[in-house]
Amino acid sequence: xxxxxxxxxxxxxxxxxxxxxxxxxxxxxxxxxxxxxxxxxxxxxxxxxxxxxxxxxxxxxxxxxxxxxxxxxxxxxxxxxxxxxxxxxxxxxxxxxxxxxxxxxxxxxxxxxxxxxxxxxxxxxxxxxxxxxxxxxxxxxxxxxxxxxxxxxxxxxxxxxxxxxxxxxxxxxxxxxxxxxxxxxxxxxxxxxxxxxxxxxxxxxxxxxxxxxxxxxxxxxxxxxxxxxxxxxxxxxxxxxxxxxxxxxxxxxxxxxxxxxxxxxxxxxxxxxxxxxxxxxxxxxxxxxxxxxxxxxxxxxxxxxxxxxxxx
Amino acid sequence: xxxxxxxxxxxxxxxxxxxxxxxxxxxxxxxxxxxxxxxxxxxxxxxxxxxxxxxxxxxxxxxxxxxxxxxxxxxxxxxxxxxxxxxxxxxxxxxxxxxxxxxxxxxxxxxxxxxxxxxxxxxxxxxxxxxxxxxxxxxxxxxxxxxxxxxxxxxxxxxxxxxxxxxxxxxxxxxxxxxxxxxxxxxxxxxxxxxxxxxxxxxx
Numbered sequence: 001x002x003x004x005x006x007x008x009x010x011x012x013x014x015x016x017x018x019x020x021x022x023x024x025x026x027x028x029x030x031x032x033x034x035x036x037x038x039x040x041x042x043x044x045x046x047x048x049x050x051x052x053x054x055x056x057x058x059x060x061x062x063x064x065x066x067x068x069x070x071x072x073x074x075x076x077x078x079x080x081x082x083x084x085x086x087x088x089x090x091x092x093x094x095x096x097x098x099x100x101x102x103x104x105x106x107x108x109x110x111x112x113x114x115x116x117x118x119x120x121x122x123x124x125x126x127x128x129x130x131x132x133x134x135x136x137x138x139x140x141x142x143x144x145x146x147x148x149x150x151x152x153x154x155x156x157x158x159x160x161x162x163x164x165x166x167x168x169x170x171x172x173x174x175x176x177x178x179x180x181x182x183x184x185x186x187x188x189x190x191x192x193x194x195x196x197x198x199x200x201x202x203x204x205x206x207x208x209x210x211x212x213x214x215x216x217x218x219x220x221x222x223x224x225x226x227x228x229x230x231x232x233x234x235x236x237x238x239x240x241x242x243x244x245x246x247x248x249x250x251x252x253x254x255x256x257x258x259x260x261x262x263x264x265x266x267x268x269x270x271x272x273x274x275x276x277x278x279x280x281x282x283x284x285x286x287x288x289x290x291x292x293x294x295x296x297x298x299x300x301x302x303x304x305x306x307x308x309x310x311x312x
Numbered sequence: 313x314x315x316x317x318x319x320x321x322x323x324x325x326x327x328x329x330x331x332x333x334x335x336x337x338x339x340x341x342x343x344x345x346x347x348x349x350x351x352x353x354x355x356x357x358x359x360x361x362x363x364x365x366x367x368x369x370x371x372x373x374x375x376x377x378x379x380x381x382x383x384x385x386x387x388x389x390x391x392x393x394x395x396x397x398x399x400x401x402x403x404x405x406x407x408x409x410x411x412x413x414x415x416x417x418x419x420x421x422x423x424x425x426x427x428x429x430x431x432x433x434x435x436x437x438x439x440x441x442x443x444x445x446x447x448x449x450x451x452x453x454x455x456x457x458x459x460x461x462x463x464x465x466x467x468x469x470x471x472x473x474x475x476x477x478x479x480x481x482x483x484x485x486x487x488x489x490x491x492x493x494x495x496x497x498x499x500x501x502x503x504x505x506x507x508x509x510x511x512x513x514x515x516x
Contacts, residue, residue: 088387115317
């Protein structure tokens, strides 16, 4: 089967996660539509998209909690869900809402999980308990959301998985706890060479953690690119027009545009100097600035552009 | 083995309320009627339907409602082990108390005790447990699963009894194997529903 991966990442690196033409429906709604994705070993991938874009469904298929209706998924070379049981020990999974037995104490949850993993490391648990400032005697149901997320992360990390899959683990956490969580994650992953696959609405975190990023919209992958490449190739151009005629034709690669009075904002994908030359040639311009964009701005403009095309 | 022991401990803790019910119904009549164990055993037999329903109803519902089963589902443990542990924890204590109670009944020379009567009773017990087990795989509440199974099976048994009584030539124990069969089928169906649930659930 031909891979439709859009990452632009080094294809010689063996993929840790591979999804090929994966589709999942719920009744008449298609939650994930022909998704193809390849995540190399040791890389960090950020999965972004609006609520209901299909991120959680894609992740749940990846960890074997849902079966796809079409397509193939491999994690660490193992077919999911067909060989799900063999795959589970490779994966550490942190769901969007903590799902550890509420009546267990933190230490009981750790002991429970320990029984299932031969690679479990008590030393790592001790280190992570300290790092996350978790009280082993506290009941899980009495943990704050941030602490419960940290416990899930501890349980996911303690067996030293080859791949860590996090589904919006930082949603609902206050900024301080989110920072602590992120620091803990970065520290925990440092020098271990684990593959990280995570979804998040906090795009500053994605920009900070991810090597590559994929944008899912209505179940379809709009792009999958290395973060640096995406940011260097996407620019916002602010033009002040010198008359009231309005903007002229736009060059190819326009992601989104907005005109307010004489100010014309254009977001350009695959940015090049020729696009600027085109704009200068076709418009009477008083001033033109090319600005770098954050991942959040790229995300917003990409979705605004999609909505404009769809006529929403 | 380590995995299975961890599952057993977890299921034992999850079934705590049903276990307490079992303990109360299994010992209560003997405590209240210390001088008449045979009579106490008759009461225990009747009350035993309640823990049978409670233990069946506790199988999956709460874990699914709280999303704890997802925690388990991503761990390297098979559905067979998960379900075996649940069956053992639910049926083990129920079988033990029922066997002891039947031993008391049999030793009491009660004229109400007959092999046919006991087998009908056990079949009915199995039907209640089975239906509660199946409903637990489908409903979000262990209590609703238990109460529904109890009401449905008791009502069906009463109708069945009335029909058998009306037809004078019919052996009153002829329908007992049907109850047992229904119970076993319901347990199987519950296991399949639980295992399949992962692909049936709604998007989050």
